[in-house]
Amino acid sequence: MRLRALGLWLILFSILAGCGRKTPPLPPEQVAPRQVTGLRYELRVSGVKLTWKVPRRTLAGTPVGHLKGFEILKTEKVIGQGLTRSFKIFVPVDRDLDKVSSFGYEDSNLRSGCRYVYRVRAVRGFRSVGPFSAPVSFSWHSPPGPPEGLRLEAWDRKIYLFWRPPQSFLDGTPVDLPLRYRLWRGPSPEALKPLAVLVDGTSFFDGSVENEIRFCYRVAAVIQFYGTWIEGAPTEVLCAIPHDLTPPSAPRALVAVPVPEGIWLRWREAPEPDVAGYRVYRARKGKKFVPIHQGLIARPEYIDRTLPGPGVYVYRVTAVDDSPRANESPPSAPVEVEYKSKER
Template sequence: MIKSRKISTTVIGVATIFLSAFALGGCGFKDKPVPPQQVLPRPVTDLRHQLSEKGVTLYWSYPVETVTGEDLDDISEFVMFRAVVPVDSYCETCPVPFGSPISLPGGALPDEGKKTASYQATLLRPGNLYFFKVRSKSGWWAESADSNTVRFLWNTPALAPEGLSVTAGDKSNALQWQPVKSHLDGTTLKEAVKYQVLRSLGGGPFQPVGDLLDGTEYVDTDVTNNRKYFYQVQTISIYPQGAVGGGVSNNVAATPLDKTPPAVPNDVRGIKTGAGLKIFWSPVEESDLKGYRVYRRLPGDDAPQLVGEVLLPYTMFIDREPPATAARIYYSVSSIDKRTPANESTSSPEVMIKN
C-alpha cells in the first residue's frame, strides 16, 4: 500500500513538472512579447496624386516611426484601397465604398532622408470619381491606420499643348504654346481648360511651377542665370467636380543668361602728365564687375575708338601715345562684367584734355 502510494506520488510529480514546463514554454516566446503599439507604423499623411493622359500616379512617404516614436527599419508592405463612384450618383455624406485591398511591396528604410513609394493606375473610366487611401505594415499583424484620402475626377483627357517654345532672358525664361481645343478621342472641348507649366532643373523630375494659367504664355522668373532648365506644359480640364489632367507637351530647354550691363562709371576726369594723358574715374561697385574700357575721340570724328581696357582693381588709364596733331582729345569710360562676351555699359560723358 505504501509502495503503491509512493509510485502515484512520483507519477503526479512528473506530470506536474511537464505541465508547468508546457505552460511556461509552449507559447513560443523566448523573450517578453512586444506590445503592438511599439511596432505599429504611424499613418501616412502625405498621400498625393498626379494626373496625366495615361491615368493617375500616387505618391507617399514611407513612415519612419511607430505610433510611440520608435524608429522603423523597414515596411513589409503597403495596402492600397480604391473606390470608384459615378459622378451622377455620388453622395457627399455617404461612406466611401472602398473595394478589396491591393497589396504593394514595401522595403527597407534609408539611414538618412526620406523614401517615397508610388502606385500607378491606368484604364480609368470617364465620368467617375476615384478615391484612394493607403496603410503601411511593419509585420503581418502590425497595420497602420488609414492615410489621408485622395479624391479626383476622371474624364476623357484633353490633348497636349503643341508648339511649345521658350526664349531665354536675363534671370527669366519666356514660354509660349498653342491653345488646345480637343480631347484625346478627337471630340471638341466643351469644358474650360487651363495649363500647368512643369519644370525640371538639370534633367531632374518635372515639378509644377506657378499657378494654373488661362492663357498660353508664361514667364518664369524664379531661375538662376547660367543654369539649364527644361519645360513641359500640361492641359488641365476644369469641371465642377474637379480637374482632370490632360496631355503633356514635348520638352523644351533654355539657359537664362546675364544680359544686364554694369553701371556707367562717373566722375571721369583727365590731366596731361609727362607720361601721357591720364584718365581716372570713380570705381563701380558691382559683384560681377570685371573692369573698364577707355575710348578716345578726336575733333571731327563721328564715334570714339577703343584705346584700352583696364581690369580691377585699377580705375586709371594713361594714353601714352595720343595723336600729336590734335590740340584737344575727348575720352569716355564704360564698365564691363565677367560674362563672355562681356556685358558693357554705355559710355560715360566725355572729358576733354588739352594735348
C-alpha cells in the same frame, strides 16, 4: 517509504500530462490583419495610382506574417445618372513585405464622367481578411491633350513662355471645359518640379531665374471636374539659358590733364557691382576713336603714355561688366585736351 515514492510518481505524471496541453487556437477573425491605413490616390494621365501602408499586426496584436495580397473595393457612379457599380480587385503580393512600408496599385480602367470610391483591405488567408480602409474618392474626366507650340524666350534674368491651348481631350472629344495650366521647371529634363500656382493664360513670365544657368520647362493643361483637378498630357521639355544683356551705366566726370608722362585721365566709378573694369578710347580731333590699351583697367584712372606726338586729342571711357558677354556701357562724355610734347 513506499508512500513517499508513490507521491513522487504522481507529481511526475501530472507534470508530464500537462506538457501536452495547448491553448485553444484563435478564431480566424482575430488573426486577420489590422485595418489598412494611409490610403492615398494620385491621378495620372493614364488613370489613378493608389498607395497604402502595409499592416504589421493582426487584430489580436500578433505579427501578421505573410500576406497573400490586398483586396480593393472599387465603386463607380455615373455622375448625374445615379448608376452605381462595384468591383472587387485582388492584388497578389509577389515580394517580401518585411522591408517595405507601403504597397500600390495602378488602375487605368476609368470612364469619363464617373465618380470613383476606393477601399482596400489586407488578405492573410481564408477567412483571415482585415477590415476595409477609410475610402478615397475622386471624379474622373478624360485629361486634356498637350498644349501646342511651346516656345521660350530668354532675356536678362527672365524667361518668357508661350503656348497654345490643346484642342481636344485624350479621348478625342473637343475641349469644352475651362483650362488652366501647370508649369514644371528644373535644371534638367529629369529634375522638373511643379510651380506652386496654376496659370490662367497661355503665357508666363518667369522672373525668378538667374543668368548663365539652364532652366527647363514643360506645360500641362488642367481642368477641374466636379471638385477634382485633373492634369493633362504635358508638352515636350524645352530649356533656355538667360544671359546678362544689361551693360553698366556710362562713366561720368571724365577729366584729362597733361602730365610729363603723357595724359592723366580720371573719372567717377560706375555704380554697378558687376563692373569688371574700364576701357579708354582716344582719337585725334575729328578722327575715329580706338582703344589704347590691352585688357581692362581696374581703377578709375589711367595715364596715356602712347601719344604719337603733339596735338589735340579727345578721350572717352566705357565700363565693362563681368558677364560672359562682357557687356560694355555707352561711352562717357568726351573730353578734349592738347598735348604739346613728351619732353619734360
